[in-house]
Structures are given as C-alpha cells and as structure tokens.
Amino acid sequence: MDVNRRTVIRSATAVAAVAAFPVAEGSAGTAFAATSSSSGSSSGSSGTSSAYSLEFDATAWSYDATNDVYYQIGKVYVANPAATDYENLSIYVPGAYLTATANSDGTTYTAKLNRKGTAGRYTGGTAPIVIPVNTPGYAHQGPATSYSYSAVSQYLDAGLIYVWPGLRGRDSSTSTRSDAAPWGVTDLKAAVRYLRYNRSVLPGSTDDIVLFGMSGGGAQDTVAGTSGDSPLYHPYLRTIGAAMEDAHGRPLSDAVAGVMAWCPITNLEEANLSYEWNMGQFASTGTRASGTWTSAYSTDLAKAWPAYVNRLGLRDEHGRRLELTGSADGVHLAGSYYDHLIGVITTSLNDFLSDNTFPYTITTMGGPPGSGQTGTSTTYETVDDYIAYLNTATTWVSYDATSNTATVSGLEGFVNSQKNANKPVGAFDGYSRGQTENGVFAMGLNAPAHFAPLSRDVVKANETKYATYADWDSAYGAAAYDSDFAQKDSVGKDMAWRGEAYNPLYFLSPAFAGYRRSKVARHWRIRTGIMQGDTANTTEINLQLALRNYGVRDVDFATVWAQAHTMAERTGDSTTNFISWVESIAGR
Structure with missing residues (x-):
C-alpha cells in the first residue's frame, strides 16, 4: 500500500507518524527474502529469481x-x-x-x-x-x-x-x-x-x-x-x-x-523560492532584468518564500521560533529568521578574522571545470583594508579593532558584495526544464522534468500577469508542471513521491508527512x-x-x-x- 505523502504545507491533512523500521545487524546467510525483478531490469515487476548472490566471497581477497x-x-x-x-x-x-x-x-x-x-x-x-x-x-x-x-x-x-x-x-x-x-x-x-x-x-x-x-x-x-x-x-x-x-x-x-x-x-522543494529571496531580489540583470516576465517571476518566488519558511516552524538554539516579517525595503527582510541569518553571516566573518592573520590573500574561483577561466588573487595588507574592500559599494560591515570583531548590518550589502546570484530565475526547477536538477528528476535520458510544486503554485497564481510580457511562452505555464507531476516512474511512483524521497526536510520537519x-x-x-x-x-x-x-x-x-x-x-x-x-x- 502506498504511503500517504501529501505535505502539511500543501494540505491541512496531517499523516500520523509511525515508528521507524527496526535495525537488525544479522550475519550473512543463504536466505534472501526480498522480492525483486528479473535480472537487468529496473521495472517494478516482481519475481523470485536472483541474478547475483548477496554473499560476500571471503575467498577472493x-x-x-x-x-x-x-x-x-x-x-x-x-x-x-x-x-x-x-x-x-x-x-x-x-x-x-x-x-x-x-x-x-x-x-x-x-x-x-x-x-x-x-x-x-x-x-x-x-x-x-x-x-x-x-x-x-x-x-x-x-x-x-x-x-x-x-x-x-x-x-x-x-x-x-x-x-x-x-x-x-x-x-x-x-x-x-x-x-x-x-x-x-x-x-x-x-x-x-x-x-x-x-x-x-x-x-x-x-x-x-x-x-x-x-x-x-x-x-x-x-x-x-x-x-x-x-x-x-x-x-x-x-x-x-x-x-x-x-x-x-x-x-x-x-x-x-x-x-x-x-x-x-x-x-530542492524550496530551492527556487529561497534563491530568489536570499539573492535574486537584489539582482537586476539577465533573467532578472526589468521588463522580463522572469523578473516578475523572481519577485513572486521571493514573496512566496516567507510563507513557506514560516510554516516550517524552525526554532533557534534558545527555542525561539524563527519567522520572516514584512519590511519597508525588499521582500520580508525582517523578523527572527532574518536576524538568525544575519547572525550566521556575522559569525562566519568573525570566525574568518579569528582564524587568519593579515596580510591575507584571497583567491576567487574561476569558471567551471574545463572553462579555461582561472581565479584571481588579491592580498589585503590589514584587516582595515579588507573591511574597506567589503564596503566598496555600500557600507554593510562595521569593525571594532579592539575586539577584532565585525558586525553585518544587512543581507543586501552582503549579497551584492559576496554572494551574487549566478543562476537564472528558476535556479533549480527551471521554467524551461533547463536546470541540472530538472535532469535529476528526468523520466529518461534527455527527458528533464519539473519537480517543485511550490514553483508550480507561483506560476499558476501569476500566469495571467506573466502572459502580458513579450518574452512569455505558454509552454512555461502551470500545465507543463502538472503534466510532469502526473507521470509515473518505472516503479509506478509519481513526482510527489520521488520529490519527497529526495527532500531531507520531508523527514526532519513536522510540516511534512514523513x-x-x-x-x-x-x-x-x-x-x-x-x-x-x-x-x-x-x-x-x-x-x-x-x-x-x-x-x-x-x-x-x-x-x-x-x-x-x-x-x-x-x-x-x-x-x-x-x-x-x-x-x-x-x-x-
């Protein structure tokens, strides 16, 4: 019988948790009780024959x-x-x-x-x-x-x-x-x-x-x-x-x-949304350029992220619930979750200052393997020189030389300085199925598929608006997602099953049935x-x-x-x- 896998986030129906399967550390033996398919097949058909023995050959070292x-x-x-x-x-x-x-x-x-x-x-x-x-x-x-x-x-x-x-x-x-x-x-x-x-x-x-x-x-x-x-x-x-x-x-x-x-x-379930909230909302070139439907899609994905993360019910080490709230500038750049994120960034910078001495050389990465692009190295003589570099475009880091500690004031300055969006909108589940992860959930070689219901929901809710842009194509619409989601794999499972199997939070968060x-x-x-x-x-x-x-x-x-x-x-x-x-x- 299939397990009910619908998530709480997409439905109010919660599935009761059951005990994990017991662990048994048995010795090797001759019995093999699992039902399996015939040799060389990845189909879901059952059989009793086995092409290979599961016994380890201790005479072949x-x-x-x-x-x-x-x-x-x-x-x-x-x-x-x-x-x-x-x-x-x-x-x-x-x-x-x-x-x-x-x-x-x-x-x-x-x-x-x-x-x-x-x-x-x-x-x-x-x-x-x-x-x-x-x-x-x-x-x-x-x-x-x-x-x-x-x-x-x-x-x-x-x-x-x-x-x-x-x-x-x-x-x-x-x-x-x-x-x-x-x-x-x-x-x-x-x-x-x-x-x-x-x-x-x-x-x-x-x-x-x-x-x-x-x-x-x-x-x-x-x-x-x-x-x-x-x-x-x-x-x-x-x-x-x-x-x-x-x-x-x-x-x-x-x-x-x-x-x-x-x-x-x-x-990956949430990745399109988090990418645009964390990074994409501060970018304005490429697929995020003004006047493109993908720029509007970027904003809508970012706006969908707070509702999702708030329903995860995450808590910090003090038991405080972490949530995003509205802000005067940007998309939900406030609240306890936002403060926690800025705290992680600040800790990372202060660990760096604690771990290293100056002069210090930082080498940035080049292009992808095989591209022929090499990284560049820059040496900073003092901490003050490095902090000045971080604040080149806008001041987002303050530094106390007495305690050798820094304070990060906000996400936008950090992202623009250190963590630019280098993937297009729809960074994981691409609107044209062109991202690497679309291949992860492919239904065959060269048959990439949509896999993220949260992204589909954003497209569905805003499809009429997107259709007013000159670069919109109806092939990007919610129907394409629905078609992919309905397909069954070789074991007879749909995309929801496969997506949940590959989502760590499905097993860790009470927001999910797993x-x-x-x-x-x-x-x-x-x-x-x-x-x-x-x-x-x-x-x-x-x-x-x-x-x-x-x-x-x-x-x-x-x-x-x-x-x-x-x-x-x-x-x-x-x-x-x-x-x-x-x-x-x-x-x-």
Missing part, C-alpha cells in the same frame, strides 16, 4: 603486501542490478583486520575476520566504515575498476575501512534507464544494506557507517542520512534485489551513523562556502536547524567565509579534518 591492505573490487551489491557497471563496490581493509591464507591460484587469499587486530585507534571489530559520495550535480559515481593505494591511503592509515560503491545518477546511460531520482540514493542504501548483510565476514563496525560528499554528493549523503529505513525507498530497493532481511528474517537497515556534507545542494518516519543519522558535520552562488545561505541553515529541532544533538555546522562552492574548511584540509571528525564520533 587481493593483497597489497607493500602497504598491508586487503581489497576486493567489483562486488555486485544487489541481487538483481539494473546496471552492473554501476551497482558494484570495492572495499579496502587494513591488513591487521584479517587473517588470510594464500589460495592455490597464487594471486588471491581466503581471509577471516580478526576482530582483535589493530590499526590506528581501532580494531577489526570497531573500525568505522567510510563511504564517499562523489556525485557532482547528482551525477553517477563510477565504481573503482582497478586498485590504487594512493586513493585510499589516508583513510586506511587512520585505521578506517573504505567502501567505494558505484551509484547511478542523472547521467547514467544504461539501456534499462527510464528515470533518475531516487536511484542514486537507492543504490547507496543498497550498498549499506549489503555491508550489513555480510557483517559476520567483513571487518569494521556497521554501527559506525559514515558518508561523505560535496555538492550533489553532499546532497545525496544528506538525503541518505535523513531517510534511513524510510518506506518511500522500499519499492525501489526491492526492485533491484537489495538485502532487506538477514538470514534469520530480521529486517536490515540502511540508516547510517554519520554524514559529512560540504556545500550540499539540497532541499516526519519521524525514518531513522536519522546521529552525527552531522556540515561545511559550506559562504560565497557560493550555487544555492542560498538558507539551504544549509534550514538543514542545520531542522536537524537540531528534530533532536539530533551532534550537528557540527560552519559557514566558511571567503570560500565558495568547494570542500570548505575554516582551517586545515578537508580530508584530515574529516578523518579527525570520524575519530571523534566513532562508537558514540
């Missing part, structure tokens, strides 16, 4: 004697994969965690788990398992095809177990491909379930699985981290033959312990570059607030000044900081 690493590459992690060239994983293990004997072939080893073997701070029974999610723009993650120690050395040197799964994405080109989301996160969940299914023969703690990724990868590990064991994913998992139960019939879990997200491009219907990761580390024009400041802020409001105690959050869309860190490098963070949360 390879060994890097120089670095004392056991590894296996190309392990298919579902019984009925839609695409074996994506749905396989590699696992890399410090040698101390296994006791092995050479096989007669002279190249492979049969290994048993050595729970007492030590590497770094861990043993073969306690080592955390880290999983990269490298899916920029929600693209696929290619699996490893050969062994490279350098790619995993820092993690293994620290005693971690590194699991690298291939994942399908919006650009996956398989003969069976008929739709995109939520297959990327579905594959990720299936890989996690595979590890738990084979817990008795694999080293490491499946209670300490940690995901890490940036941009679209940060988004997908965020979705996976908030949607643990969500019933929204079960039809998709069963279709590919994911491990749903252990050998004793106990449910397996795809919930994870921790998530490291750099610049996650997420919360609230308390999943198992949310208990440890979070979120880092974002404050200068990025890729998404609004509110994206990560709402995620952090929603996690805290949900009851997640460990949310390590920072918005990093003077950095853009990158693996932003206040100090140090991202890999070292991530490994240190994993060490701090292991076993907790």
Whole structure:
C-alpha cells in the first residue's frame, strides 16, 4: 500500500507518524527474502529469481603486501542490478583486520575476520566504515575498476575501512534507464544494506557507517542520512534485489551513523523560492532584468518564500521560533529568521578574522571545470583594508579593532558584495526544464522534468500577469508542471513521491508527512562556502536547524567565509579534518 505523502504545507491533512523500521545487524546467510525483478531490469515487476548472490566471497581477497591492505573490487551489491557497471563496490581493509591464507591460484587469499587486530585507534571489530559520495550535480559515481593505494591511503592509515560503491545518477546511460531520482540514493542504501548483510565476514563496525560528499554528493549523503529505513525507498530497493532481511528474517537497515556534507545542494522543494529571496531580489540583470516576465517571476518566488519558511516552524538554539516579517525595503527582510541569518553571516566573518592573520590573500574561483577561466588573487595588507574592500559599494560591515570583531548590518550589502546570484530565475526547477536538477528528476535520458510544486503554485497564481510580457511562452505555464507531476516512474511512483524521497526536510520537519518516519543519522558535520552562488545561505541553515529541532544533538555546522562552492574548511584540509571528525564520533 502506498504511503500517504501529501505535505502539511500543501494540505491541512496531517499523516500520523509511525515508528521507524527496526535495525537488525544479522550475519550473512543463504536466505534472501526480498522480492525483486528479473535480472537487468529496473521495472517494478516482481519475481523470485536472483541474478547475483548477496554473499560476500571471503575467498577472493587481493593483497597489497607493500602497504598491508586487503581489497576486493567489483562486488555486485544487489541481487538483481539494473546496471552492473554501476551497482558494484570495492572495499579496502587494513591488513591487521584479517587473517588470510594464500589460495592455490597464487594471486588471491581466503581471509577471516580478526576482530582483535589493530590499526590506528581501532580494531577489526570497531573500525568505522567510510563511504564517499562523489556525485557532482547528482551525477553517477563510477565504481573503482582497478586498485590504487594512493586513493585510499589516508583513510586506511587512520585505521578506517573504505567502501567505494558505484551509484547511478542523472547521467547514467544504461539501456534499462527510464528515470533518475531516487536511484542514486537507492543504490547507496543498497550498498549499506549489503555491508550489513555480510557483517559476520567483513571487518569494521556497521554501527559506525559514515558518508561523505560535496555538492550533489553532499546532497545525496544528506538525503541518505535523513531517510534511513524510510518506506518511500522500499519499492525501489526491492526492485533491484537489495538485502532487506538477514538470514534469520530480521529486517536490515540502511540508516547510517554519520554524514559529512560540504556545500550540499539540497532541499530542492524550496530551492527556487529561497534563491530568489536570499539573492535574486537584489539582482537586476539577465533573467532578472526589468521588463522580463522572469523578473516578475523572481519577485513572486521571493514573496512566496516567507510563507513557506514560516510554516516550517524552525526554532533557534534558545527555542525561539524563527519567522520572516514584512519590511519597508525588499521582500520580508525582517523578523527572527532574518536576524538568525544575519547572525550566521556575522559569525562566519568573525570566525574568518579569528582564524587568519593579515596580510591575507584571497583567491576567487574561476569558471567551471574545463572553462579555461582561472581565479584571481588579491592580498589585503590589514584587516582595515579588507573591511574597506567589503564596503566598496555600500557600507554593510562595521569593525571594532579592539575586539577584532565585525558586525553585518544587512543581507543586501552582503549579497551584492559576496554572494551574487549566478543562476537564472528558476535556479533549480527551471521554467524551461533547463536546470541540472530538472535532469535529476528526468523520466529518461534527455527527458528533464519539473519537480517543485511550490514553483508550480507561483506560476499558476501569476500566469495571467506573466502572459502580458513579450518574452512569455505558454509552454512555461502551470500545465507543463502538472503534466510532469502526473507521470509515473518505472516503479509506478509519481513526482510527489520521488520529490519527497529526495527532500531531507520531508523527514526532519513536522510540516511534512514523513516526519519521524525514518531513522536519522546521529552525527552531522556540515561545511559550506559562504560565497557560493550555487544555492542560498538558507539551504544549509534550514538543514542545520531542522536537524537540531528534530533532536539530533551532534550537528557540527560552519559557514566558511571567503570560500565558495568547494570542500570548505575554516582551517586545515578537508580530508584530515574529516578523518579527525570520524575519530571523534566513532562508537558514540
């Protein structure tokens, strides 16, 4: 039976929360109870045959004697994969965690788990398992095809177990491909379930699985981290033959312990609105130029954002409800939510002043990869020089040299100086289906689709006005959204189902029917570059607030000044900081 997924924001009908599915850490076995489709198909038809075994072959380890690493590459992690060239994983293990004997072939080893073997701070029974999610723009993650120690050395040197799964994405080109989301996160969940299914023969703690990724990868590990064991994913998992139960019939879990997200491009349901409120309302060129229908659309999206964010019921660390209110200038640039946002920006700037000494060189990013555009570097001799630069166009930062602290007076000055809108109106769900995220919700290769009901509602409410502009096209109207929303994917689910499955707030906020219907990761580390024009400041802020409001105690959050869309860190490098963070949360 389908789960009632209608959101409170779009309907007054609330759906009662149910308990999350239980977690069972079973041993590997011969039973596989999940109903799945026939081999190579991504259709929703059911069957009992399995093309691949879910049993991990402990007789097929390879060994890097120089670095004392056991590894296996190309392990298919579902019984009925839609695409074996994506749905396989590699696992890399410090040698101390296994006791092995050479096989007669002279190249492979049969290994048993050595729970007492030590590497770094861990043993073969306690080592955390880290999983990269490298899916920029929600693209696929290619699996490893050969062994490279350098790619995993820092993690293994620290005693971690590194699991690298291939994942399908919006650009996956398989003969069976008929739709995109939520297959990327579905594959990720299936890989996690595979590890738990084979817990008795694999080293490491499946209670300490940690995901890490940036941009679209940060988004997908965020979705996976908030949607643990969500019933929204079960039809998709069963279709590919994911491990749903252990050998004793106990449910397996795809919930994870921790998530490291750099610049996650997420919360796509709201993203068009937040982008225009946060940034677009201060722009006046391109699609926001006066006299264009898209300029009017930008304003209307910005006006729709306050009503949405107010109904989320977000609260700060003091329990104060965060809301936007009207303002004399701009669109709702007042209220407790606005004050909280300015506080985050101010904290980011003061962290920067505290972390760094002057003279200081700031390098701005160039164009996208492959564009040939390089960044530019500017050196500021003193803090006063830097503050003067920030206030070039208008004064929005004041500075107290005695305490080395700055105060930010408002959003407009910050955006015009540091965070320009670099995406067109309809930054995520494009009015002509031309944005990357339209491909994330495509119904097939080269078949992008609308996915955001909040944007559709703005278009519907203002379509008559937009039609008076010379550049309006009726193809941009609400009917196009409605047509896309009505389509069913290969598992028989509509766009509402798919959109909710990819919306972290659906699982975190009481404004949505998915609230308390999943198992949310208990440890979070979120880092974002404050200068990025890729998404609004509110994206990560709402995620952090929603996690805290949900009851997640460990949310390590920072918005990093003077950095853009990158693996932003206040100090140090991202890999070292991530490994240190994993060490701090292991076993907790």
